[in-house]
Amino acid sequence: MTFTNMVLIGVALFAIVGAIGAFTVAFRRSRADAPAPDPTAGVSEETRRSDRSMEGVRVEPLPEPEPVSEPQPAEVEVEVEAEPSQELAPAGGSVQVIERQRVIEVTPEESGVTRRQFFNRALSGTFFAFLGLVGINSLAFMWPKLSGGFGTDVDAGTVADIQNQTVAADGSIVPVFVPEARAYVVPSPVVPESMEGDGVEAAGLMALFQRCVHLGCRVPWCATSQGFECPCHGSKYSSIGEYFAGPAPRNLDRFVVEVQSDRFIIKTGTVIQTPRSQLLSVSYPRGPSCIGG
Numbered sequence: 001m002t003f004t005n006m007v008l009i010g011v012a013l014f015a016i017v018g019a020i021g022a023f024t025v026a027f028r029r030s031r032a033d034a035p036a037p038d039p040t041a042g043v044s045e046e047t048r049r050s051d052r053s054m055e056g057v058r059v060e061p062l063p064e065p066e067p068v069s070e071p072q073p074a075e076v077e078v079e080v081e082a083e084p085s086q087e088l089a090p091a092g093g094s095v096q097v098i099e100r101q102r103v104i105e106v107t108p109e110e111s112g113v114t115r116r117q118f119f120n121r122a123l124s125g126t127f128f129a130f131l132g133l134v135g136i137n138s139l140a141f142m143w144p145k146l147s148g149g150f151g152t153d154v155d156a157g158t159v160a161d162i163q164n165q166t167v168a169a170d171g172s173i174v175p176v177f178v179p180e181a182r183a184y185v186v187p188s189p190v191v192p193e194s195m196e197g198d199g200v201e202a203a204g205l206m207a208l209f210q211r212c213v214h215l216g217c218r219v220p221w222c223a224t225s226q227g228f229e230c231p232c233h234g235s236k237y238s239s240i241g242e243y244f245a246g247p248a249p250r251n252l253d254r255f256v257v258e259v260q261s262d263r264f265i266i267k268t269g270t271v272i273q274t275p276r277s278q279l280l281s282v283s284y285p286r287g288p289s290c291i292g293g
């Protein structure tokens with residue numbers, strides 16, 4: 001993993017941690033901003049009814065509770081003056097009946113979440129879930145491909161197989177195209193001086209990038225001339241990709257290659273560019289051109 005990739009991954013992780021922190025702060029603020037709890041919450045409906053229907057209700061507050069370390073629900077005793085009872089009253093008189101009811105104040109946690117709090121939390125949760133998905137997708141996009149596909153080390157097959165395929169029975173060259181690497185593997189009887197030390201040759205083979213260095217057309221192989229000829233603007237290259245003719249500014253680009261356990265590996269993560277060859281290292285053209293000119 002390169003230093004750049006590690007930095008990108010670090011930035012993405014930092015963003016995710018920041019989003020989680022922001023969510024936590026917003027969540028705590030929403031709790032702090034919540035309206036004060038209704039002191040009558042938890043009072044039974046029967047009590048409320050009797051409270052509304054009766055006149056002369058007298059509330060005797062209980063003495064202030066002793067401070068305790070843990071917040072305890074406050075209890076208030078309410079004395080409700082009921083209708084004078086005729087049944088219990090002595091003849092010619094009446095008896096005053098007082099019902100004692102206990103009102104317990106509950107904390108916001110005990111009374112549950114208000115509708116406003118619920119919508120705030122749902123909205124915040126949706127937003128941060130969306131943010132998390134975007135972050136994960138970004139991370140997946142930036143995560144380097146470690147194996148397989150263009151940009152990685154591509155296994156083109158065994159060296160023996162490729163060597164056999166690239167030279168026909170009559171001695172002519174038949175490049176092996178490796179789609180995953182977007183490259184032609186060609187025999188390289190010599191390594192041009194300008195390419196020495198770049199690691200572009202292994203086991204007598206080279207891997208040429210299929211893209212024309214002029215404007216990017218795919219360059220096909222021409223069996224009759226034994227070279228690569230671009231149909232777009234007529235650039236021509238030898239069998240090992242040396243510049244021969246046309247507007248191309250340099251030789252065909254190529255990749256670093258190596259042999260690992262008898263397998264030919266094309267390292268497509270690095271493209272090697274070389275200047276136009278002054279003299280061709282291999283014979284070209286060996287027959288009629290495919291595009292004329």
Ligand code: FES
Pocket residue numbers: 212213214215216217230231232233234235246247248
């Ligand atoms: S793109 Fe190949 S010659 Fe222009």
